[in-house]
Structure formats: C-alpha cells, structure tokens
Amino acid sequence: MMQEKQVAVVTGAASGIGRATGIKLAENGYKVVLVDYNQAGGEETLQLIKGQGGEGIFVKADVSKQEDVENYVNQAVEAYGRIDVLFNNAGVIQKFAPFTTVDVAEYERIMSINVKSVFLGMKYVLPVMEQQGNGAIINTASSAGIRPEHSIAVYSASKHAVIGLTKGAAIEYAKKGIRINAVCPGGIETAIFKSVADTFANGGYVPEELSPMRMGRHGKPDEIAEVVLFLASDKASFMAGSVVSVDGSLTV
Template sequence: MSITNRVAIITGAGSGIGRAASLKLSKQGMIVALVDYNSEAGEETLRLVEEQEGKGIFIRADVSNSKDVQNYVSKVKEEFGRIDVFFNNAGVMGSFSPLAELSEEMFDQLLAVNLKGAFLGLKYVLKVMEEQQSGVIVNTASSAGVQSTPYLSGYSASKHGVVGLTKTAAAEYGQLGIRINAVCPGGVRTNMTKDLDMSDPIQNGPLRRTATPEEIANVVCFLVSDEASYMNGSIVTVDGGLTA
C-alpha cells in the first residue's frame, strides 16, 4: 500500500509532540485523524494540516473514557475503512511533588489519562488492525518510564505502565502483522512542560538541552515507516542521553 493511502490516528494532536507528528505524517501523504480533548487546539492542528494541503479530520475525545475512545476508532473506520497507523500519544504530567504529598486525585488522573487512556486506545484500535492483519502502533512513554524520576512518582508509574503494555502487546500481536513500539522522550519544550524549570543540565542530559517536539516526531515517523519493519516491542529513548 502506498503511504499516501495510509490512515493514521494521533491522540493528543492539539499540541506538542502530537501536533508535530500530525503535521509530519500529513506532509508524508498520510490521512490524519486528529484526536484531542481540547477542541480549539485540535481544530488548529487540522487547519495547519489543511494549510499544507493535507487531508484529515478532528475528533474530540477524552482518552480515559471508553465510549469516547470507541467513538473515535469507529468514526475513523467508517470514514476511511481502515487504520494503518496509531500514535497513542495523549498524556498529562501533573506537578512536581514528593510522593507522600501527591494527592490521590492527581494520581488517579495520571493513571486514567496516561495508562488507562493508552490501554483503551490499544484495546479498540487493535481490534481493527487484527481484522486487517496489519498496522503499526507507537505509544508515548517517557524517560520517566525507564528510570526513576524523583518528584514525578505518579507520572513515572503511569509511563512505566505504558512500557509494560507496549512490550506485552508487541509479543501478543506481532504474529498478526502488527508492530507495536514505544517512544520515550526526555525533556521536550511543549505546553505541558512550559511552567517547569528545564534548565538543570543533569535533568537535560549530556546534550545540555531539551528537545523540540519535531525531534521526537521524527523518531515517531521512522517507527511507523516501512524502514522500521523489523522493530517490534522496542522501547526507544529519545532523551539526549539522559538515561544512558
């Protein structure tokens, strides 16, 4: 199948890595289904896609809500007939705090969006890809999902869970022609991190800087391409050497 006929779903498409990946996948000729909780941000990404002569749709969804997830999956299947690529990216970070000071409400939200949201996306997209006997999925984990991250215990726990989901799903569905990998960014300059102090060189790693969303999107686009055809169950750190 030509890449120009491929259909990609991107969650968290309204900003940051999700927007950057949406624009790059669209630029490569894919049809993009943009999913975000923030309608204004999602529609703006769609406008940018159309501005570069791309084709896409926007669907508002709360990724932690099963009905919303089923809705965006069914809408894409009805509209385009298939789902070839799924960038399972939506997430929240929460605030820095010692574990004992982390509120139960914030912990629940982090697990609901970052881990349950990733699970639900996998659950319903995989049903479509299983019927097709093909598809590629990239989950967004984090450097916090592969090493300890002080003062981000809830976020780190949720992203460790995403790594676990990725490895298990890859083992279960690889034989069906479905590849599933995870990208693990370090510090990235996005709306989610704009209020954080990203100047600490230890936090930023050997390159002594944070990444742009486009740098992470470049790796995502490689992982969903045919050039990564033998990558399955890979946990790919893109963190400037932070976890080296």
C-alpha cells in the first residue's frame, strides 16, 4: 500500500497527458508539483486538482534550461521535503516535413525540449531519490521511439534517445531502490495531436504514409495517466528499464 501523501513532480502539466496524469496522481493521494512553461495552463491544472480536494503547487519552467530544472526540483523539496515520483513528460512534436527541409534550429528545438529536459530532470531528481533510498521515474517517449513515423525523423530520433536515457539510467539505479521506466503513447487525443490533424485537413504537408489506427480510435490522455500511475506505484515494483507501449497496437 502506498504511504500517505507521496510527492510527484509532473512536467508538461499544463495540458494533455501531463494534466490528466497530474489530476490522476492527486486523486490517488499524491501531492503534486506541476511544471510547465505555460503558466496559465499549469495554474488551471492546479485549480482542477484543488477543486477536487487535492494538494499541489505550480512551478513555471523551461525544462530545457538547467537553472529552471534545478529550480523546480528545489521548489518541490522545499515545499514537501521529498520527491517520490518524477513524470518527465514535457515534449514537443516536430512539424511533418521532408527530411532535408528541416532546419538546424528546428532540430535543436526538438532535441532540447524532448531529450535535454529528460536528462536534466533525472540529473537533478536522482540525487534526491538516492538520498531517500527510493523513487520512481517515468519518462514519456513515444510510439515513434519504437517505430519511426514518416516525415518526422528528428522527433523519432528524440524519442529513441529518451528510451536510451531511460534504459541507461535504469541499469545504474536499479540496486538503489529507484525504478526508471518509459511510457510510449501513440496517437493520443491532445491539443498537439489535434493541431497535426488540422494541418493535414487544411492542405498542409501530408506524409506518404500515416499510422494505422488498428483499434478504430485514438487514445485518451487518461489512458496514459492510468499506466503512469501504475508505473509510479509499488504494483510495478519489479519493473525497471521497461518501455511500455500504450498505442492501440500501433507498433506491433
């Protein structure tokens, strides 16, 4: 049974999977530290949690900046004294485009927000967890980190990198009571996902191939949140370095 009021940090908490997971964790007894660059969205998530009787704080951060990551970790520890769970979830999608038309600035943006943020989150949270002697980290990768999608090679590479960071760190910390796993969503109904669909519908660039929707529908943020809740809990006590697909059989 989970000890009372564990502390969970959720990045990318202003919307989508991050918001759904922050709410889910709060509903299950966690104090939550919500992190996002979008202050209005993050504070809205916090109000939704408090409206249901949950407890938490919001910290504005650019998760690709070292000082901002150090700050949200420090704020979490100052507020609650510990960090039991880190959901390293913040990320951005690449604009679908032919490979050679992607400029260097776009490459650096994707890698910085999707990969550097995961590295930094673990870098500053792991010492806190090591001192405690326990903890769970869940990194958001993607179905594209397992099977690349057409016309978003840089995004696919960034999510492959998240899986590499997850597995590499998991090996180092498995004996230290810290479990590090990755969740790989595929085709989830979020604002980012809808913006891509809108681009296709409005005459934007459309890849030669699109992912199959084998279950006849897209996933919902809450369906990812349930898996993250499980991975954060003692029910997943023998899972470390696992890459969990939640994609309606997309990568099979």
